[in-house]
Structure formats: C-alpha cells, structure tokens
Amino acid sequence: MRQAHRRGIVVGMNERYDVIIIGGGAAGLSGALTLARARRRVLVVDGGQPRNAPAEGVHNYLGRENTPPGELLRIGRAEAGAYGAQFAEGNVVDARAEGGGFRVELDDDTSHTARKLLVASGSTDELPDIAGVAEGFGRWVLHCPYCHGWEVRDRRIGVIATGAMAAHQALLWTQWSDDVVLFTNGREVAGVPAKVRVVEGPVQRVEAQGVHLGNGAFVERDAIVVQTVPTARAGFLAGLGLATVDLVMQGEAVATYVPADPTGRTDVPGVWVAGNVTDPMAQVIVAAGGGLKAAAAMNMELLE
Structure with a gap:
C-alpha cells in the first residue's frame, strides 16, 4: 500500500x-x-x-x-x-x-x-471594512460577549454598527459594562437601550485605545465590538x-x-x-x- x-x-x-x-x-x-x-x-x-x-x-x-x-x-x-x-x-x-x-x-x-x-x-x-479591525480582531476587536465579555468587564466598550444586530449587541454588552457606546457609523439604528450612549457619524478607523470618527473626533474605548x-x-x-x-x-x-x-x-x-x-x-x-x-x-x- x-x-x-x-x-x-x-x-x-x-x-x-x-x-x-x-x-x-x-x-x-x-x-x-x-x-x-x-x-x-x-x-x-x-x-x-x-x-x-x-x-x-x-x-x-x-x-x-x-x-x-x-x-x-x-x-x-x-x-x-x-x-x-x-x-x-x-x-x-x-x-x-x-x-x-x-x-x-x-x-x-x-x-x-x-x-x-x-x-x-x-x-x-468576514470583517467590516474599517481600518484597524483586522489587526485587532480577537484581541481588542471583539464580536462575542460570551467569548470575551468577562475579560473586558467594567471597561469602556464601543459597539460599532456594522450590521442589523447593532442595537441587540449594544444591549447585550451592558451585561458586562455600564460604559457602552454605540457608534452608528452612518446607519439608522433603532431600539438602542437608554443606558447606551450613542455617537453619530461614520467611523474612520479603530485602534487599541479607541475609535477615530470621520469628523476627526476620537472616542477612547478599551474594547471595540463589531458584527462579523x-x-x-x-x-x-x-x-x-x-x-x-x-x-x-x-x-x-x-x-x-x-x-x-x-x-x-x-x-x-x-x-x-x-x-x-x-x-x-x-x-x-x-x-x-x-x-x-x-x-x-x-x-x-x-x-x-
């Protein structure tokens, strides 16, 4: 043989x-x-x-x-x-x-x-086409709270609206942190929980320290969440x-x-x-x- x-x-x-x-x-x-x-x-x-x-x-x-x-x-x-x-x-x-x-x-x-x-x-x-997402995925760019939520508990979390489940994601991550920001990223997002702060405008890029917006603003975050x-x-x-x-x-x-x-x-x-x-x-x-x-x-x- x-x-x-x-x-x-x-x-x-x-x-x-x-x-x-x-x-x-x-x-x-x-x-x-x-x-x-x-x-x-x-x-x-x-x-x-x-x-x-x-x-x-x-x-x-x-x-x-x-x-x-x-x-x-x-x-x-x-x-x-x-x-x-x-x-x-x-x-x-x-x-x-x-x-x-x-x-x-x-x-x-x-x-x-x-x-x-x-x-x-x-x-x-498949990752959203945002600069910095691929480089940080699995480390400071996350997608699953059950996989990574405990590791970033009580930290500053930013959820970027990259799909239809953005409001659902934002609500879910409040289980692990009281400081959750939803970046609309140019999308219309309905049903955002009252305890989630909303930041309007497109996202330009992300890094380990936070989110850069298209208008030049920078919002500090310890973890970034996207929908894959x-x-x-x-x-x-x-x-x-x-x-x-x-x-x-x-x-x-x-x-x-x-x-x-x-x-x-x-x-x-x-x-x-x-x-x-x-x-x-x-x-x-x-x-x-x-x-x-x-x-x-x-x-x-x-x-x-």
Whole structure:
C-alpha cells in the first residue's frame, strides 16, 4: 500500500475509510474520537486554520476553561489518534461521489476515499471594512460577549454598527459594562437601550485605545465590538450538489451555513455536517457536541 508521511503521521493513500472528516476543529475531532472509539476507520483532513486561532483561550467549555485553542486541538488529536484515527494535513478542494462512496481531493494533489463524509470545515469571519479591525480582531476587536465579555468587564466598550444586530449587541454588552457606546457609523439604528450612549457619524478607523470618527473626533474605548459575518467553508461541496444558504435576521443576511437535520444529515445521502459550517453561532463546546451527534448517527447508518 502506498503511503504518505506528513508530520510523522502515516496515512494510507489507497485505504478506503469508513468516514473522512473534513476539518480538524472541535466538531471534527469530536466526531473522529467518537467514530474511532466505535472501531471505525477514520481520516481527518485538516488545513490548520481554526476560526478561533486569534483568541487567547477557549471559554464556556466545561473542564477546559481558558485552554488556548491550539492546545485544545492538540489534546483532541492525541485522544482521537490513541483510538486509531488518522490525520492528513491539507485543504480539500473537491469532494465527489464515487463507487458507492466519496472521493476527496486535497490541494497537494492527493486524494482519499470513504464510505461517508463528515464535513466540519467551520467558517470564517468576514470583517467590516474599517481600518484597524483586522489587526485587532480577537484581541481588542471583539464580536462575542460570551467569548470575551468577562475579560473586558467594567471597561469602556464601543459597539460599532456594522450590521442589523447593532442595537441587540449594544444591549447585550451592558451585561458586562455600564460604559457602552454605540457608534452608528452612518446607519439608522433603532431600539438602542437608554443606558447606551450613542455617537453619530461614520467611523474612520479603530485602534487599541479607541475609535477615530470621520469628523476627526476620537472616542477612547478599551474594547471595540463589531458584527462579523460567519461564512461557511463549503465551496468544495459544489461537486456534491451541496450549497450554503443565508441565515437572515432582521431582514439582513448575518451568516451562511449548510442546512442539515438535527443529527447533521444533509440532503446528500452519506454526507453529514457539524460545527460552524452548519451552525454559525455555535461556540466550541456546542460544535464538539454536534460532532459527536453526527458521528453517532453515521455509525448507526454504517451498521444498517
């Protein structure tokens, strides 16, 4: 059997797996652990670009509070690998039905086959086009109070209206601070809570110390909040006929995702999804639970 050696991991190039898992984040590794413990032949293909890489720690994950994201993935890989899961480094560029199963093509021109696919490729956060946002994202530019609220409690928080959920965001952040300013950024924002101070006018740029407005004014803030657009990493599914749909809130698309039933089963037989690729608002512990749920459903179908 031809083999490929990647970072000390031996991957069988001609082996047909029970399940190929696309994505090695919390959802993919949880699925891998569950399936490997069920004695399934599992391959995890991972491009090494987790959505939460800029964060200092994972939060609200019982038993793993404050664990650095990379450390959590290292632990998960070791646990799944101990039960026989295999790993391949790379990005899937195409996935197609073949011979009663599936073939996935990687960006290094290798390919692998399996009876079923679990897509846990996650999503990327599309950031608003404001100078300084990308440089500070995950540190002093934030988007999720449940992920970062405790760390900036009682600090000066600035919420920039970059989407339809601006008033909702401003209200939510008052749970962690009494000093919340909403920058309208040229938008009409209705329903702003009375306890939130409103600053009109477009935002020019942000920095770690605050917000620069288009009129030259500067408002000091310790943390900046923006609304991102989580976008599913799913372009490689086109060959299977799977496409993303918009998640719409208050008349505006706030995310994209791959639809599935409660177990993660998609409209394509043999293909499941788990984590942010299908649930864009899921935190890490929820994504991990989705991977377990999908893996259990896949194992049962393999048995049947």
